[in-house]
Amino acid sequence: MTRPYNFSAGPAMLPEPVLRRARDEMLDWHDSGMCVAEMSHRGKEFMSIAEQAEADLRDLLAIPEQYRVLFLQGGASSQFAMVPMNLLRGRASADYLNTGSWSKKAIAEAKRFCTPAIAASTEADKFSRAPEQNELKLSAEAAYLHYTPNETIEGVEFPEIPDTGDVPLVADMSSTLLSRPLDVSRFGLIYAGAQKNIGPAGLTLVIVREDLIGEPLTGTPAMFDYGIHAKNGSMYNTPPTYAWYLAGLVFSWLKELGGLEAMAEINRRKAAKLYAAIDASAFYANPVEPRSRSWMNVPFTLADPNLDSEFLAGAKAAGLLTLKGHRSVGGMRASIYNAMPEAGIDALVNFMREFERTRG
Numbered sequence: 431m432t433r434p435y436n437f438s439a440g441p442a443m444l445p446e447p448v449l450r451r452a453r454d455e456m457l458d459w460h461d462s463g464m465c466v467a468e469m470s471h472r473g474k475e476f477m478s479i480a481e482q483a484e485a486d487l488r489d490l491l492a493i494p495e496q497y498r499v500l501f502l503q504g505g506a507s508s509q510f511a512m513v514p515m516n517l518l519r520g521r522a523s524a525d526y527l528n529t530g531s532w533s534k535k536a537i538a539e540a541k542r543f544c545t546p547a548i549a550a551s552t553e554a555d556k557f558s559r560a561p562e563q564n565e566l567k568l569s570a571e572a573a574y575l576h577y578t579p580n581e582t583i584e585g586v587e588f589p590e591i592p593d594t595g596d597v598p599l600v601a602d603m604s605s606t607l608l609s610r611p612l613d614v615s616r617f618g619l620i621y622a623g624a625q626k627n628i629g630p631a632g633l634t635l636v637i638v639r640e641d642l643i644g645e646p647l648t649g650t651p652a653m654f655d656y657g658i659h660a661k662n663g664s665m666y667n668t669p670p671t672y673a674w675y676l677a678g679l680v681f682s683w684l685k686e687l688g689g690l691e692a693m694a695e696i697n698r699r700k701a702a703k704l705y706a707a708i709d710a711s712a713f714y715a716n717p718v719e720p721r722s723r724s725w726m727n728v729p730f731t732l733a734d735p736n737l738d739s740e741f742l743a744g745a746k747a748a749g750l751l752t753l754k755g756h757r758s759v760g761g762m763r764a765s766i767y768n769a770m771p772e773a774g775i776d777a778l779v780n781f782m783r784e785f786e787r788t789r790g
């Protein structure tokens with residue numbers, strides 16, 4: 431069986447060695463006689479899996495001690511609400527950067543709890559770039575500043591971490607966490623749905639500075655309270671055990687690869703190859719300003735949109751799946767997360783060249 435290259439934005443490809451190991455351990459994890467999905471989350475077997483996963487993640491990202499790592503459910507979309515519920519801490523407003531579809535959703539959800547102030551917006555530029563530091567209108571009164579370092583739909587990534595002084599920085603890193611090294615100490619809170627670059631859907635990672643939790647809005651349900659999850663080691667209720675285990679296998683795969691420096695080098699090369707192919711052609715185009723181009727999600731259009739469906743059908747026949755752009759943007763999008771091998775980029779670039787030569 432040859433596996434196709436799947437360019438889906440999420441759920442996305444998982445590293446093949448991770449899938450093989452999960453297969454080998456499926457019926458009998460480490461002589462336990464059980465599949466991980468059958469284990470008690472409080473039993474010693476699963477506790478060891480959970481602890482190892484957290485230790486490996488901490489190691490990969492060099493997460494400082496005063497940060498808690500939470501393994502939650504509910505997706506990044508739940509975090510749009512949990513962030514204001516937990517981090518407003520008596521303040522009436524928070525700053526938000528409006529840079530694309532996902533930040534818009536975060537802003538809409540924050541309105542249920544506070545008055546989000548738009549510290550910068552690139553909507554007038556059709557979300558084709560990340561704002562620069564000198565464009566940010568920061569408020570000293572803001573409870574936090576929320577932004578989306580990588581806008582998955584528009585393919586826009588911040589080249590630098592915004593500087594917010596003493597105001598805690600909150601980042602939705604769903605489609606970029608673990609793609610390269612990160613200075614976690616610059617952030618108050620980082621969250622990410624797992625299904626892009628971490629593991630399977632159903633798991634949501636939260637990395638939060640300890641001093642920011644424990645003062646949720648009055649009436650916050652237990653399941654939405656970071657403090658309760660932190661106090662219970664993410665086991666206040668049944669956590670997504672199998673997804674946690676698979677994420678752990680991904681972390682150990684990354685460590686074996688040489689960590690995030692090594693991963694970043696591969697990702698840099700993959701993205702550079704694809705953008706170079708687009709830029710070298712008059713048939714393909716990417717609308718994003720070069721300094722803000724995403725390493726993970728590469729949208730592109732064909733000079734003649736009438737050829738879109740033929741392009742997609744040909745790609746599929748060549749084993750290149752899910753290249754259709756998001757319905758809100760159209761065109762194509764290649765999501766090239768950590769698990770996409772460099773050979774997948776080569777295959778895509780070859781297909782694009784051949785399509786242009788014969789149909790362009």
Ligand SMILES: *Cc1c(COP(=O)(O)O)cnc(C)c1O
Nearest residue numbers: 505506507532582602604605623
């Ligand atoms: C996919 C995505 C989301 C939504 O994630 P869910 O887990 O489906 O809630 C939010 N933000 C970004 C940046 C994403 O890429």
